[in-house]
Amino acid sequence: MRALRKLVAVEAKLFLRDRATVLFGVLFPTALLFGLGAVPALRESTPDTGGLRSIDIWAPTALVFGMVMIAVQHVPAVIATYRERGILRRLSTTPVHPRSVLLAQMIVAFVSVVVSAALMIFFGWAVLDIAPPQRPGEFVVAFVVGYAALLGLGLISAALVRTSSAANQIGTLLFVALMFFGGAFLPRVVMPDVLREVGEFIPPGLQALTTAWSAEAGEITATAGGQPFWLQIAIMAGIAMIASAVAAKLFRWE
Numbered sequence: 355m356r357a358l359r360k361l362v363a364v365e366a367k368l369f370l371r372d373r374a375t376v377l378f379g380v381l382f383p384t385a386l387l388f389g390l391g392a393v394p395a396l397r398e399s400t401p402d403t404g405g406l407r408s409i410d411i412w413a414p415t416a417l418v419f420g421m422v423m424i425a426v427q428h429v430p431a432v433i434a435t436y437r438e439r440g441i442l443r444r445l446s447t448t449p450v451h452p453r454s455v456l457l458a459q460m461i462v463a464f465v466s467v468v469v470s471a472a473l474m475i476f477f478g479w480a481v482l483d484i485a486p487p488q489r490p491g492e493f494v495v496a497f498v499v500g501y502a503a504l505l506g507l508g509l510i511s512a513a514l515v516r517t518s519s520a521a522n523q524i525g526t527l528l529f530v531a532l533m534f535f536g537g538a539f540l541p542r543v544v545m546p547d548v549l550r551e552v553g554e555f556i557p558p559g560l561q562a563l564t565t566a567w568s569a570e571a572g573e574i575t576a577t578a579g580g581q582p583f584w585l586q587i588a589i590m591a592g593i594a595m596i597a598s599a600v601a602a603k604l605f606r607w608e
């Protein structure tokens with residue numbers, strides 16, 4: 355446990371030195387929400403949205419940017435770098451097992467997405483008057499399970515790639531695909547029904563996050579006959595478990 359704490363401290367320092375990851379993974383969701391909040395039309399409520407503003411409906415989507423970036427781009431790139439430089443192989447000959455390094459990396463990554471979410475929720479409420487999640491318990495479940503599903507996909511990438519360059523390329527493709535089909539690039543309310551239906555099965559489960567944040571916003575963005583909240587959670591949990599099992603099977607230390 356003592357060794358793990360030291361590894362977490364080291365990984366946290368390395369994370370903070372990665373300015374691009376801190377900027378886009380931690381700070382960008384808040385900055386994006388502020389940028390959208392600066393558009394007057396997005397701060398106006400309409401009868402079609404049940405009195406909600408567009409910025410209120412879109413707020414949960416901003417969280418997804420940081421979650422996806424950390425899970426499928428940052429984590430695989432770091433693990434691939436450690437493998438490429440032989441760090442994982444050398445650690446396997448010491449009392450500090452490489453699994454401890456991976457666990458420390460995942461702990462730091464998870465803390466970073468929690469900080470990103472906390473910043474966005476707080477400043478969204480304080481500056482833009484966006485109400486915090488109405489169902490905090492369900493929101494935490496959706497957030498954790500959705501991130502776990504994303505991380506599972508990221509770990510498959512980390513298990514397969516051998517270089518940091520390849521990890522960055524695959525991570526970018528995954529980022530674009532997940533953001534598009536998950537409904538983060540376009541507000542779900544304006545997406546075709548087929549894409550919104552597909553998005554209910556794409557990590558991190560944006561519809562579940564939206565419903566937990568605001569039941570009214572969830573109804574607006576949901577498709578007709580959309581999956582119930584807990585079924586969406588079960589789907590994300592299943593993806594997380596299957597992806598993690600596949601990653602563990604394929605993973606190589608060198």
